[in-house]
Each structure stands twice: as C-alpha cells, then as structure tokens.
Amino acid sequence: MKIPPVKGTRDFYPPEMAVRNWMIDGWKKVSVRNGFEEYDGPIFEYLKMFQIKSGDEIVEQLFSLQDRGGRDLAIRPEITPTLARMVNQQINSLPRPIKWFSVPRLCRAERPQKGRLREFFQWNIDIIGVDSSVADAELIFTTIDYLRMVGLTPKDIQIRISSRKLLAAVLLSVGISEDDLDVLYALLDKKTKLPAETFEQMLLEKVGEQAKADEISSFMAVASIDEIGQAVTMDSDIERAVVELETVFASLAVMGVAEYCVFDPSIVRGLAYYTGIVFEVHGATGELRAIAGGGRYDNLLRDFGGPAISATGMGMGDCVLELLLREKGLLDSQLGKRRLDYFVTFADKLFGGTMYEVAAELRSRGYSANFSYKLGGLSKQLKEASAQNAAKCIIIGQEFAESNQLAIKDMTTGEQELVDYGAFLSGLEPRDT
C-alpha cells in the first residue's frame, strides 16, 4: 500500500536539504555575530500554553493530541510561548540583556497555499529586558544583516516600520475608546489588502463618524514621520511615540541600513500582542506575503505568569524567503553543490584492498572520500567520480606496485601527477575530524 506524504508537509531530498541547511546556517551565523545565543524547547507543549494569548481561532489551527495520561498537548505553532516559559523559569539568574535566537520547526493546521505550509522552519530572535528602542533597532538590523548577506538589496525588499504606541495614541486622540482599539487594529492591518473604497467604508462603520474616519485615514496615508504633525493633532503621547520612532530610524541610519527601512503607518500586525515598534519585511513587488515580521511585546513574560519585563522579537519563515530567493536567482548561485574531496579508484583489481586503505586514511584525516562498489574498469570509476562531483581522483595502478606512487588527478583541470603515498598523506593539511 502506497502512503502519500501528509498534506502541507515537505520531503527534503538531498537537494532540498541542502537549501534548508544553507538557509538555517545563515540564520545561525548572523544570529551569533549579532550577539545572540541559541536556545530550543520541546516540539510539543501543554495545549493551554497556546491558548493564553489567543482565541479559539488559533486553537483550531493547532495540531493537538492527548497523551496516554490524558494530558492535552499541542505541537508548537510558534516558539514565543516556550521562550516566555523558559525565561520566566530562570528569570532571576539569567544575565541581562537576554539576546536569544532559535530556529524551531513549527506546525500549523492551516490550509496550505503559496508560501504557507503546515510544517515549516522559522528563525526567531528576541531581546528581553531592554526597554530602550535601541533593542528594536538592533533586531531590525540583525534581520537586515541576514537578508543583505544572502544578496537581497533595498530594491528587492523593504522593512516597513511603525509603532503600535503611535497608532494607539492617534486613535485615542481621535476619540476612539480604549476598548475598541483591538478591533480597529485588525481592520487597519487589512488596509493594504482591501480595495481603498471597501476599506473606507468598513472604517466608517467601525468608528461611526466621518470626521474620525477621515482623520484615521489621513494618518494611515502619511508617507514619512515628518508629515504626522500635518495629518493629526499632536499631543504628548503622540509626540513621545514619534520621538521613539525617530530614534529607531536614526539608529538604523547609523548602522548603515537606512536604505532598507521605511516608515509605514499601515503596518499594524494582526493581534493585540504588540505594544510598541512593529515591522514587517516585504518583497518590493508586494506579490508575496510578508517575509518576516516582529515588534515589541512588553507584556509577554507577565502574560505567562512572570514579571513585567519588556521584550522585542522577530520571526522569519523559510517558505516565503525561499520563494523570494528563487525568484531573484539568489539560491542556485550561492548554494554549493555536493562536493567530494577525493574519489579513490584502481586501475587493476589487484589494488582493490589498497583502495579501501587509502579511502580510510583520507577519511580519518577529515577528508570526504568515496570509491566505487562496482568492479568496473577505470573509465567507469572516473565516470562515477564525476557524477559525485569529486574534486580529485586518486588512481592506484602499476606505479603503486613499483614505487609506492599514487596518481592524483585534478577533476577540474584534468591534470594528473604522481606522488609518493607516504609523502601524499603527510602533505595533507590537517582537518577537523
């Protein structure tokens, strides 16, 4: 009986695995060089853990299960709750600031579509315990640091930055009540996805008065931080939020990534989760969904039963990123093919035993080496070496019997030289084994 792969999952054959490893290696490298330390948690948690922050809709999109002891568990759809739990558990002994990263495998039971599967990998970086917006800027910088490293330019991608604090202050000054903020966030978040007229209409329905709707609309249409003063009536809360945004942009300019960044008041982010700076990374064409998103969520630890310590974080999934990199031709160009250091061959069956010995010597010195399992002629063996993309071939033939010499053939140039076996081994650069 043939069993198909499960809906929304991927099989990673060697070529796909190479892509995945390359991507994850890049994430880890950039995290480490930006001063983050890696952590991870279990792949499942108590179901309750994921119900704290979120409503029933999210719970419906969880893969949940019951263990034999009747415990309700769920496969993690995100790692942030685990992070909160882990940090809370040791909050008194952890040196601050806490700069941690992780590349968890996550599962969400959503309907699969372009750039969204049911199982995926997500790079997460978080800074906990730093109130200053420098932490937000650093998070954004680290995100760009990776995207820039893999070859994406400001022409390809844009970091759109806004502030929940600013938006809240504006909405309150317009006369929206505190209780209605969350509902409005959800609507404003859709602004770019809906036709302009539909959006205006829905906004008017939500706020009731045309004057309020107009003021919100004019704020949402602001193209730069400087224009905020013209669109809305400033008050001290708005002023503070604006200053914070300006600080973030100034920091990013100093770090040399200003070209990637743009202020965009239509960046709101879905749920009532964020409390300060929010941002999303989008492809310039805007055809794909967001590549990454993040922001400040100062209530996170408290919501999970810990102290009120501030936090800011970013998540980047592998699916959309891969689509974008493929589109830009940045994947094949950077991805190294499988490369074998040596392929060991014999010109006479007499030397079959020596072939194993030479391969074993190379391997024990940290070099990758293969040989053919078939007892074919040299021609066949070299063909196999080519198929495995071997850098060099070692040919063991009559010269070995006569004077202990190996023929080393460079598979790129086709040139070949005779070397003494012992000299060859002692001449190898030491490698990590």
Added chain:
RNA sequence: GUGAAAGUAGCUCAGUCGGUUAGAGCACCAGAUUGUGGAUCUGGGGGUCGCGGGUUCGAAUCCCGUCUUUCACCCCA
C-alpha cells in the same frame, strides 16, 4: 472552514470522436569502453492513467464521490 482549476513513468508533458498491447523528452541503469571522467550513440527497466464507484459491448477519455496539489478567500501567532 469557503470557492475555482488540475492530477497519465522519478520530472515536464502528448494521448484524435469512447475503440487493439498508453507514448515522447529529461532522469535512472547497462553496453559501446579491462589505465582515464563530463560528450555521443545503442539498448533496458520503470504505469492499478490519484483512488473508489457509475454509464457503456468497450473508459486515461463521459458522470458522481473522494484524496492530493495549485490559486483565490478566511486567518496569519
């Protein structure tokens, strides 16, 4: 969860009006080639035509259901 389109070899696809033993290219394997690879030529293996049911003398082809994929919604932690 809603709607639309698609599904034939490992991959990309052809397959006439419903008619005999379902084809091609690429990939794979082998030979040409027992001291020199990538190329070429020749040959070979590989199919429950997604699955189940129906109509028919006869179904890859028509009908229904179902699964999967893709796209658009919902949602996006």
